[in-house]
Amino acid sequence: MKAAVTDTATTFNSTTPKHNFNLWTKHTWQDGMFNRWSAGAGLRAISEIYDLTNGIRVSQGGYMLVDAQIAYQFDPKMTISLTATNLFDKKYYEKIGAASFGRQSFYGEPQAFLLSLSRKF
Numbered sequence: 444m445k446a447a448v449t450d451t452a453t454t455f456n457s458t459t460p461k462h463n464f465n466l467w468t469k470h471t472w473q474d475g476m477f478n479r480w481s482a483g484a485g486l487r488a489i490s491e492i493y494d495l496t497n498g499i500r501v502s503q504g505g506y507m508l509v510d511a512q513i514a515y516q517f518d519p520k521m522t523i524s525l526t527a528t529n530l531f532d533k534k535y536y537e538k539i540g541a542a543s544f545g546r547q548s549f550y551g552e553p554q555a556f557l558l559s560l561s562r563k564f
Contacts, residue, residue, distance in 0.1 A: 481515075
């Protein structure tokens, strides 16, 4: 038996954002004063999520996170980089639940910095 197809859109899962936009750009300088340096930035925009259980609605409005990176290439095989995620330390819920708000709702990742040294073999 086939289910009827309608033109009316319904929400499949309200705890998953309807819209999720990610953009990352990076530029590497090849000559001049910034030779072998690179800089990058990223945006993550997430639309509203909510949970409605037993008449209780808990929601997280849309939010945008900013990430950034700087790197220096010592030689063709070795690079050091510093990456910052959630640069402005935005407080947000990554997952929410109305039935048991304290146990099923989780904060998103706070501001973090990662210093890495990579070597190609």
